[in-house]
Amino acid sequence: MSITKKMVLSNIILLIVPVISLFFIDIVLGYLIIVSLNGSTGTFITLRFISIILVFLLVNVTISWLVSRHIIRPIQMLNEHARKIGEGDLDTPVTVNRNDEIGSLSDSFETMRKNLKTLREKEDAYNxxxxxxxxxxxxxxxxxxxxxxxxxxxxxxxxxxxxxxxxxxxxxxxxxxxxxxxxxxxxxxxxxxxLEEVEFHFSPVQLAPYFSDIVSEYQLDHPEIMIELQGSQHLAVSADREQFYRAVSNIIGNSIKYRGQEPLLIQINIFSKDGFVYIDIKDNGAGIDEHDLPHVFETFYRTDQSRNSTTGGSGLGLAIVKRIIEKHDGEINISSLLNKETVVSIKLPQVML
Ligand SMILES: Nc1ncnc2c1ncn2[C@@H]1O[C@H](COP(=O)(O)OP(=O)(O)OP(=O)(O)O)[C@@H](O)[C@H]1O
Ligand SMILES: [Mg+2]
CATH class of the missing domain: 1.10.287.130 (Signal transduction histidine kinase, dimerisation/phosphotransfer (DHp) domain)
Incomplete structure (x- = not known):
């Protein structure tokens, strides 16, 4: 029941109970004092007055107690929670299980606490x-x-x-x-x-010719590498051509740097599914150990093999690639089998040209 309804009800009780009591007192006291005990009208009026005052007091105290139990105490509890949140305690859930305005206020407090907690966790991770x-x-x-x-x-x-x-x-x-x-x-x-200080200029990019240019460029510099490009001709995404190129060349650059068996074969496969375009870049290179795999998108993370080799970089490449793909509302994943293959998969929202 809402607080408004409770207040209306308590006011009605405050009026009705004394009125009913008045009739009851009149009948019972009148019968007892005047009929049974042959008492005077003066005594009846005095006792009637005292009884009415007592009934008023009783009803008032009861209603005040109920109001305090149902309204004031939960507000005090909320106040206590607010104080804790203010002091930085974001772990204690705000739980006042009620179906009224205080319940919904408590739900809002709980949502606020959860949001603040998420923000604090993000800030901690950032630091x-x-x-x-x-x-x-x-x-x-x-x-x-x-x-x-x-x-x-x-x-x-x-x-x-x-x-x-x-x-x-x-x-x-x-x-x-x-x-x-x-x-x-x-x-x-x-x-x-x-710091989001890099400006992205998005425009529709048809992927087949875009990747065809990249492949030609790499083939020119590295004629010993085999690069295969497969995929539908018409697929397009919205991309910043320059930043997207940076991401792709970082991935292909890794395939070249961390090559294993020769000849190196890089396969680029572009396809669409459920409104998304997938770009899989697969190589038959050194592969990544399963313990290293979850960390390769972290800044400065390099596998031992990369750290020991002269070709190894700073370990920022894939961290940058991830940021760039996320700026395109996309996702990037990596899977690998040591000494066999590595597949970097990019997922981007498809656009229709
Ligand atoms: N295609 C791949 N084959 C094998 N290992 C890879 C491949 N791609 C990434 N790695 C491993 O993941 C690590 C992280 O890659 P990332 O591109 O972030 O850094 P990097 O290449 O070492 O340095 P940078 O790109 O900054 O020059 C690499 O050090 C390498 O060990
Ligand atoms: Mg790299």
Missing amino acids: RNRQILMAGLSHDLKTPLTSMKGYVNGIADGVADTVEKRHRYTETINQSIERMESMINELFLYSKLD
Whole structure:
């Protein structure tokens, strides 16, 4: 029953009970005092007055107690919950099981608590991500810096005493500088994507010719690789051509970097299902261990195999790819079998041209 109805009912009780009691008192007291005890009218009026006051008091106290139990106490409970939420306790659920306005107020409090909790969890994850990013960055910048320091000292101390040696040393220093530069560029891009500072310009993109151009470009640079492109001609998505290219070339770049058996075969398959377009990029490369697989989209995550190889990158590539695909309202997944194959699958909303 709603609070309004309860208040109306209590007011009716406050009126009806004393009126009925008045009749009852008149009849019972009148009979007792005047008929049975032969008492005076004065006594009857005095007792009648006292009885009416007592009935009024009794009804009032009872109604006040009921109102306090049903309305004031739940409000005090809500107040207590609000205080706890204010102090940062977002784990205690707000439960006032009622079917009235207080119940719906309690439901709103509970929704607010859950939303605040989700926000706080997101913020915590964000901060954790930042810390991992910072730790990864300092660790990964240290390696080329240490190597550079060693080679610069080698030149300064005269260890590199021939032209050939000096040339080799400067070559290595250059490589370290390039590695740091590309890492900083990737990190800069990742931070900008993270802060939503990268502008995306979406337009309908027909996937068959788009991928055909990418394949031709890669075949030109890497004639030893086999790249197969399959899929329907007419499928299109809404994409930022430049950012989407960045994502795709990161994935194909990984297939080339982490190749296993030769010759390397990359198969790109484009198809649609239930209003979505799927782009599967599969290679027959080194594959990824099942323990590493859930982490490859994390910043700075590299498998041991990548860390030990000279081709290994900074581990930001797939984190960037994921952000870019998510900006396209899409999803990205990866599956792999070690020493056999890796499939990166992109799912995007289909658009009709
Ligand atoms: N096609 C693949 N085959 C085998 N391993 C892969 C493949 N793609 C990704 N990986 C593994 O996942 C890790 C993360 O990939 P990611 O692209 O994020 O980083 P990266 O290539 O090491 O560095 P970056 O792309 O920043 O230069 C890689 O280090 C590699 O170990
Ligand atoms: Mg990469």
